[in-house]
Amino acid sequence: MSIERARPKAFATLCGRIFRDTDPQYFPSAQHRGKLIRLCTDACLGAFLADPDVFCKVHRNSDKAAARMKAEIEHLIGLWSTYDSSTKSD
Numbered sequence: 094m095s096i097e098r099a100r101p102k103a104f105a106t107l108c109g110r111i112f113r114d115t116d117p118q119y120f121p122s123a124q125h126r127g128k129l130i131r132l133c134t135d136a137c138l139g140a141f142l143a144d145p146d147v148f149c150k151v152h153r154n155s156d157k158a159a160a161r162m163k164a165e166i167e168h169l170i171g172l173w174s175t176y177d178s179s180t181k182s183d
C-alpha cells in the first residue's frame with residue numbers, strides 16, 4: 094500500500110460535522126449497511142454503535158446538509174487551487 098500525499102480534502106462525518114484539510118484516517122469509522130461512515134470522535138462512534146439506525150435517523154438531515162456543505166467546500170478548494178496556480182504564473 095502506498096501512502097499518497099493528497100491535496101486538501103473535505104469530508105463529512107455521519108453526525109454532520111465537516112472537516113477539511115484533515116486526514117479522515119484519524120477519525121473513527123465504521124461500516125453501516127455496506128457503507129463506510131465516519132464519526133467525529135470516539136464518543137460519537139460509541140453513540141452510533143449503540144444504535145446505528147437511531148443515530149442515522151437523528152442525523153439524517155444533518156447528513157444531507159453536510160453533503161451540501163462538503164460540495165461547497167470542495168468547490169472552494171477548487172477555486173483556491175485555481176487561484177494558487179494563477180499567482181504562480183504571475
Ligand SMILES: [Zn+2]
Nearest residue numbers: 108133134137
Ligand atoms: Zn460526531
